[in-house]
Amino acid sequence: KAGVTQTPRYLIKTRGQQVTLSCSPISGHRSVSWYQQTPGQGLQFLFEYFSETQRNKGNFPGRFSGRQFSNSRSEMNVSTLELGDSALYLCASSDTGAFAYEQYFGPGTRLTVT
């Protein structure tokens, strides 16, 4: 099976702009989670989607939002970008049943806000 794919891989935006990142999970995986990775804060959970519904949300401001489509692909959006939003954004998908909780990560989208 193909792995988790994320597009774009690199992105440069200006403060105040908005950005949309895309994630395609492993075929058959219905759970998609998003994480932010920064040198200072490490890896932090943003939100999780399952069957087009947001199941959980981390402690991030409302500028961070996401959605999931019927084919399980997911997007996350960050509005009114701030310098501190510069980070590696990782998407992960997981299966159900015996392989539940094993998350498979994509290569990430490196966002730079100037």
Added chain:
Amino acid sequence: AQSVAQPEDQVNVAEGNPLTVKCTYSVSGNPYLFWYVQYPNRGLQFLLKYITGDNLVKGSYGFEAEFNKSQTSFHLKKPSALVSDSALYFCAVRGLYGGSQGNLIFGKGTKLSVKP
């Protein structure tokens, strides 16, 4: 609140020697524990998990981890280190959201350096 701690920012090991990367956890209820590895400019790769059962968990690439409830630890081990094991290692615990498969809570990471 769920949390994990990785007390060492960096671990240095000679190739062929055993390695240990330490992790301690604090959870409400039964812990769901994980180890992931991250190579430069790559996403995280799943190594192994402890949900229930045997305290010694075997994973990918010859890694194993020992769950110790009394010491609230989940140390990652490998009998013989390879230079190619050099990477950033993360311990994680499942967050407290019912029914959720995501929302991992990660430690700060430990950089493993294996020298020839």
